[in-house]
Amino acid sequence: MAKQYVNTTINGDNHELLCDPTQTLLDVLRDQLDMTGTKEGCGTGDCGACSVTMDGVLVCSCLVMGVEANGKKVETIEGMADGDDLHPLQQKFIEHIALQCGICTPGLLVASKALLEENPDPTEEEIRYWLAGNLCRCTGYHKIIEAVQDAAREMRGA
Amino acid sequence: MGRAPSPFATKIPYEEKDLKVIGSNPTARGDAVDKVTGRARYASDIKLPGQLMGRVLRSPHARANIISIDVSEAEALPGVKAVVCRDDFPDMEVEHAASGELMVNFRDVTRNMMARENVLYDGHPVAAVAAISDAIAKRALKLIKVEYEVLPHVIDVRDAMRPDAPVLHEDQFTKGVDPKPEKPSNIAARMESKLGDIEKGFEEAEIIIEREYNTKPVHQGYIEPQASIANYTEGGIAEVWTGTQGHFVFRAQIAKLLKMDLSKVKVIPTELGGGFGGKNNVYLEPLAVVLSKKSNRPVKMVMDRDEVFRATGPTSGTNVRVKMGCTKEGRITAAQAELNYQSGAYAGSSLPLATITVFTRYDLENVSVVGHDVTTNRPKVAAYRAPGAPMVAFGVETVVDEMARECGMDPIDFRLKNAAKEGTQTHFGPKLGPVGYIQTLERAKAHPHLQEKLGPDQGRGVASGFWFTLGAETSATVNIGEDGTATLIFGTVDVTGGSRSAFGMIVAEELGIPFEKVRTMSGDTSALGFNFMTAGSRGTAAGSMAAVTASRKAIARMCEIAARKWEVEPDQVVWEDGRARPAGANVGDFEPMTVAELAKEAAWFGGSIAGHAEINVAQGGPGFGTHVVDVEVDRRTGGVKILRYTLIQDAGKAVYPEFIEGQFQGGAVQGIGTALNEEYIYNDKGVLENPGFLDYRVPVASDVPFINTEIVEVPNPDHPYGIRGIGEVPIIPPLPAIANAIHDAVGIRLRDHPMSPPKVLKALKDKMVEDLASRGTAAE
Ligand code: FES
Ligand code: FES
Numbered sequence A: 001m002a003k004q005y006v007n008t009t010i011n012g013d014n015h016e017l018l019c020d021p022t023q024t025l026l027d028v029l030r031d032q033l034d035m036t037g038t039k040e041g042c043g044t045g046d047c048g049a050c051s052v053t054m055d056g057v058l059v060c061s062c063l064v065m066g067v068e069a070n071g072k073k074v075e076t077i078e079g080m081a082d083g084d085d086l087h088p089l090q091q092k093f094i095e096h097i098a099l100q101c102g103i104c105t106p107g108l109l110v111a112s113k114a115l116l117e118e119n120p121d122p123t124e125e126e127i128r129y130w131l132a133g134n135l136c137r138c139t140g141y142h143k144i145i146e147a148v149q150d151a152a153r154e155m156r157g158a
Numbered sequence B: 001m002g003r004a005p006s007p008f009a010t011k012i013p014y015e016e017k018d019l020k021v022i023g024s025n026p027t028a029r030g031d032a033v034d035k036v037t038g039r040a041r042y043a044s045d046i047k048l049p050g051q052l053m054g055r056v057l058r059s060p061h062a063r064a065n066i067i068s069i070d071v072s073e074a075e076a077l078p079g080v081k082a083v084v085c086r087d088d089f090p091d092m093e094v095e096h097a098a099s100g101e102l103m104v105n106f107r108d109v110t111r112n113m114m115a116r117e118n119v120l121y122d123g124h125p126v127a128a129v130a131a132i133s134d135a136i137a138k139r140a141l142k143l144i145k146v147e148y149e150v151l152p153h154v155i156d157v158r159d160a161m162r163p164d165a166p167v168l169h170e171d172q173f174t175k176g177v178d179p180k181p182e183k184p185s186n187i188a189a190r191m192e193s194k195l196g197d198i199e200k201g202f203e204e205a206e207i208i209i210e211r212e213y214n215t216k217p218v219h220q221g222y223i224e225p226q227a228s229i230a231n232y233t234e235g236g237i238a239e240v241w242t243g244t245q246g247h248f249v250f251r252a253q254i255a256k257l258l259k260m261d262l263s264k265v266k267v268i269p270t271e272l273g274g275g276f277g278g279k280n281n282v283y284l285e286p287l288a289v290v291l292s293k294k295s296n297r298p299v300k301m302v303m304d305r306d307e308v309f310r311a312t313g314p315t316s317g318t319n320v321r322v323k324m325g326c327t328k329e330g331r332i333t334a335a336q337a338e339l340n341y342q343s344g345a346y347a348g349s350s351l352p353l354a355t356i357t358v359f360t361r362y363d364l365e366n367v368s369v370v371g372h373d374v375t376t377n378r379p380k381v382a383a384y385r386a387p388g389a390p391m392v393a394f395g396v397e398t399v400v401d402e403m404a405r406e407c408g409m410d411p412i413d414f415r416l417k418n419a420a421k422e423g424t425q426t427h428f429g430p431k432l433g434p435v436g437y438i439q440t441l442e443r444a445k446a447h448p449h450l451q452e453k454l455g456p457d458q459g460r461g462v463a464s465g466f467w468f469t470l471g472a473e474t475s476a477t478v479n480i481g482e483d484g485t486a487t488l489i490f491g492t493v494d495v496t497g498g499s500r501s502a503f504g505m506i507v508a509e510e511l512g513i514p515f516e517k518v519r520t521m522s523g524d525t526s527a528l529g530f531n532f533m534t535a536g537s538r539g540t541a542a543g544s545m546a547a548v549t550a551s552r553k554a555i556a557r558m559c560e561i562a563a564r565k566w567e568v569e570p571d572q573v574v575w576e577d578g579r580a581r582p583a584g585a586n587v588g589d590f591e592p593m594t595v596a597e598l599a600k601e602a603a604w605f606g607g608s609i610a611g612h613a614e615i616n617v618a619q620g621g622p623g624f625g626t627h628v629v630d631v632e633v634d635r636r637t638g639g640v641k642i643l644r645y646t647l648i649q650d651a652g653k654a655v656y657p658e659f660i661e662g663q664f665q666g667g668a669v670q671g672i673g674t675a676l677n678e679e680y681i682y683n684d685k686g687v688l689e690n691p692g693f694l695d696y697r698v699p700v701a702s703d704v705p706f707i708n709t710e711i712v713e714v715p716n717p718d719h720p721y722g723i724r725g726i727g728e729v730p731i732i733p734p735l736p737a738i739a740n741a742i743h744d745a746v747g748i749r750l751r752d753h754p755m756s757p758p759k760v761l762k763a764l765k766d767k768m769v770e771d772l773a774s775r776g777t778a779a780e
Helices: A025-032 A088-095 A105-118 A124-133 A142-156 B032-037 B072-076 B106-113 B134-142 B157-161 B198-204 B247-257 B285-295 B305-311 B351-357 B389-407 B411-418 B437-446 B499-511 B538-566 B595-601 B657-676 B734-746 B757-779
Strands: A004-010 A013-019 A051-054 A057-060 A073-075 B052-058 B064-070 B080-085 B096-099 B102-105 B125-131 B145-150 B187-195 B207-215 B227-232 B238-242 B265-269 B299-302 B318-326 B332-344 B367-375 B458-467 B472-480 B486-490 B518-522 B573-576 B579-582 B609-617 B623-633 B640-650 B707-712
Touching: A013 A025, A025 A051, A051 A105, A057 A105, A088 A105, A088 A142, A088 B032, A105 A124, A105 A142, A105 B032, A124 A142, A142 B657, B052 B134, B052 B285, B052 B305, B064 B125, B072 B080, B080 B134, B080 B285, B096 B247, B102 B106, B106 B247, B125 B134, B125 B285, B157 B318, B157 B332, B157 B367, B187 B351, B198 B318, B198 B332, B207 B389, B227 B285, B238 B247, B238 B285, B247 B265, B247 B285, B285 B299, B318 B389, B332 B351, B332 B389, B351 B367, B351 B389, B389 B411, B389 B458, B389 B734, B411 B437, B411 B458, B437 B458, B437 B623, B437 B640, B437 B707, B458 B734, B472 B499, B472 B538, B472 B595, B486 B499, B486 B538, B499 B518, B499 B538, B538 B573, B538 B579, B538 B595, B538 B609, B623 B734, B640 B657, B640 B734, B657 B707, B657 B734, B734 B757
Parallel strands: A004 A073, B052 B299, B238 B265, B332 B367, B486 B518, B640 B707
Antiparallel strands: A004 A013, A051 A057, A051 A073, B052 B125, B064 B145, B080 B125, B096 B102, B187 B367, B207 B318, B227 B238, B227 B299, B318 B332, B458 B623, B472 B486, B472 B609, B573 B579, B623 B640
C-alpha cells in the first residue's frame, strides 16, 4: 500500500513522516521515531501500556493508526518531564514506589496525567476506575493509587 | 530445587548490629528515574543496525504428527532472509538440568522450542522466519506449508490419567513405580513423601475431613511479552539481548541447544518487564541466534500477546485431594494429600515443590503425600511465583478452616495450636530453624482488621503460606573507584527493580559509605562467574550474600593498603565505620583512613581495589505469611468483591521496607486474580480460547482495595543481615483465604478454581435447593 504523508506534533516537535496506512501510531512512535518509552503489552487495547494523548484525549496508541495523527498533537511519556525536572506524578511514583518492573509505568503516568487534567481532585474510586484500563502485574496498584493521590494534592497546592 | 545441598555452600552467620543504611527507604532508587521517563531499555526497545525482524509459525492443532514442512515459497518471498525449522537444530539426548525452580530435559527443551516429529499443543513452534520487516515476516509465515496428521488430544489432568487417554509420548513410562509399568502413559512420574504413620494418625483423629479440588492453569501475566535480539557474527560468536530471569542459565541453554562453546555465547540481560517465573525458559533466543547465523544479520523477535498465552508459561492445572484428621481439641493428627499436576506437553511440573510445601505450615507427626506429574496437550508449564504452592494451599487451608469450625475454634487459634516452629520436622527432610510463622498469626489476631464489622453477605477468611527460598550459585564484584565511590556488578537479575537498591544499601552498610556513593548494575555473562536463575525468592537473599562477600574482600584489600602504608601487618588493621584503623593502641598512632583516601593511594600500594564473590549460597531462608480477607458476595451476579485485605509476612530483615510492602501487595493481587478470575479455557479441539487480556482477566485497579501489610522480622540465621526470600509467599494464601471468606459470607464451599461468578451462582443455587430439601425433610 502506498505510504501517506503525515504531519504531526509530538511533544511539541513537528514531524513530517511517511506512514504505511496499516501502521499503528504505536509502531510509528517506537519503530519509526525510536521513541520507545511508550510500551506494547498487548497490541489489542487491553493493557494500557501504550497510552498517549492525542489532542489532549487519552488513547491506546496501538488502536490508533499512524495516519490518524496527521495534524494532531501527540503527547508521550518522553514529553512529561521538563528537562531534569520531573513532573509531580513522576516524582510521586518514585517516592511511593509505585513501580517495580516499570513496563506499565509510562502508560500509567500518561493516563494519570490525563485524569488530573480533567479532575484535579479525584476520589480513590475515581482513580481506580480511570486507571482500570492500565494493567500492572507487579504492584497490586496500592502504591500507584497513593502516588496519584499525593501528586494530585501537590498539584492542587493543597 | 533440583539439586542436593552442597557441603561447600556458603552460610554467613547472622550478626545483630546497629544498621545505618539497611532498613531505610532511600529516595534515590537506581532504576526509577529511567523507568518514569521512558528511558529504561527493555529487550523490545533495543535496535541494532541492519536488524531483521523474526516471527514464529505455530501449530494450530493440539496434537498432530508433522508429515512434512515446505519452506521454499517463504524463502523465495522478496525480503525474507532466513527460514528455519526442525532441520536447523541438532537433536538432543535426554539430559536433565535445573532451570529456576523446575528441572528441564534438553531432549524436550529443543522440541518445545521447535517441534520435531510432532506438535503437542496449540501454539507449538514449527518454523521461524527473519525478514526485512515484520510485515514481510508475517506474510512469509503464511507461505510455509506444513502437512499435519491430526491426532486425538487430552487437556484435563484427570482425563490424561485415564488408562484409555491418548498418550503424548510413547516412550514415557511412569518413573518412581516399581516394577516399571508395562505400558507408556501420560503419568511421567510418581512421587511420595512420608512422615510417621498415617494410619495411626487417622485412628487418633476424632474429626476427619476429606475433599477434592481442581484448579485451572493460570498465566504469569507479565505485561512485557517475550523479546530477544541476537547477533551472530562471522567469528562464530553470538550476542543475545533478552528479557530473562537468568542470563547465565540462558547462555548455558543456548550453547547446549546449538552445540556452541559457552565462551562464544554472551547474554546481556535487559530491563525486565515482569517475569514471576515465566522468564526462566528459553523460547525465542535459540531461534533468533540461528536466524541471525543464517542471514548474517542481527535478528529481533518479539512475541504477540496471544503467543505469550499460547506458548509460554502457564502453571499446572491440578487435581488435588486432601484428607486431614484432628482431635476435638484441635490438634492435627494426620495429613494426607494426593497431588495430580499437569506438566503440559513435556514432563516436569512444579510437583516436587508442591510436595514440599503442601503441609509445611504445621507441626505434624503423620504425613503422607503422593503426587503424579502428568503430560497433557498444553504448553509446557513454567514456574509462577511459589510454583505449585497456591493450588495445594487451596485444599489444605480450606480443610483446616473446616476442621477449625468443627472444633468450634477460631481459625487463627487452630493454626496457632498446630503451627510449625523452630525444630519442627518437615515431612520432606530438614528440621526448621528459627521461623516467624507463629508471629504472623499473632500479629494477624491483633490486627485492627479483625475488629471491622461485617454486613450481610460479607465474610472473613484466613489462610497461611510457606516457601523455602533457593540459595544456589551467585557472583558479584565490588570495584572501588579512585574517588572512593563503589560500583557493584551483580549477576542475578533485578526482576522487580528493588534488588539494585537493596544491594546498594548492603554495600554502603558494609563499606561504611553513603548509599549515594554506591552504584549497582547488572553484569552480562562475560562479566562475572555463573549465577543461577533469579527465582524462588532468591534474588535479594542470595545476591546480597554475594554483595557482602565481595564487599568484605574489598575491605580486606583496603586494610592491606593501610597496613602497607603504616608498615604494619594486615591483621593489625581493622575496618570500622568506613575507615581502616589500627587494631589497637600498640599498633601505632595512625590517622584512620577513609575509602576515598585509601582509593587514592591504592595504585602505589599494589593496584586498584576490588572484591569478588563466587559463592554457592546454602539457602535463602524459609518464609511464612498469613492473610486475612473480607469479601462481599453479590447473590444476583455471583461476583465476589474484596472489601479488605491484610497480609503479614516474615521477611527476616526488611532491607528496603517499602519495596517489600510493594512486593507483598503485588503478590496478593496476583493471588486474588488467580482466585477469582484467571483461567485457561480450551475448546473441544484443544485450542486456547482466551489468549488475550480481554478474556484472560487479570485484576485491574478497580477490582481491589488497598492491601494492608505488616512485616515480621525473624532473622535468617545463615544470612549476615538475617534476610529471607520474600517474593513467593504472598501469592499462596489468597486463593484459600478468599474461599474461606466466601464460605463465611454465604455458606458455600467452592473447590473448583477459579471462583468466578458462574461458579459462585451455581453453588448458591445448589445450596438453596439443598436448604429447601432439608427444610422439607425437617418439616415432615
Ligand atoms: S499495547 Fe495498547 S493497550 Fe496494550
Ligand atoms: S510495575 Fe511491573 S507491570 Fe507495573
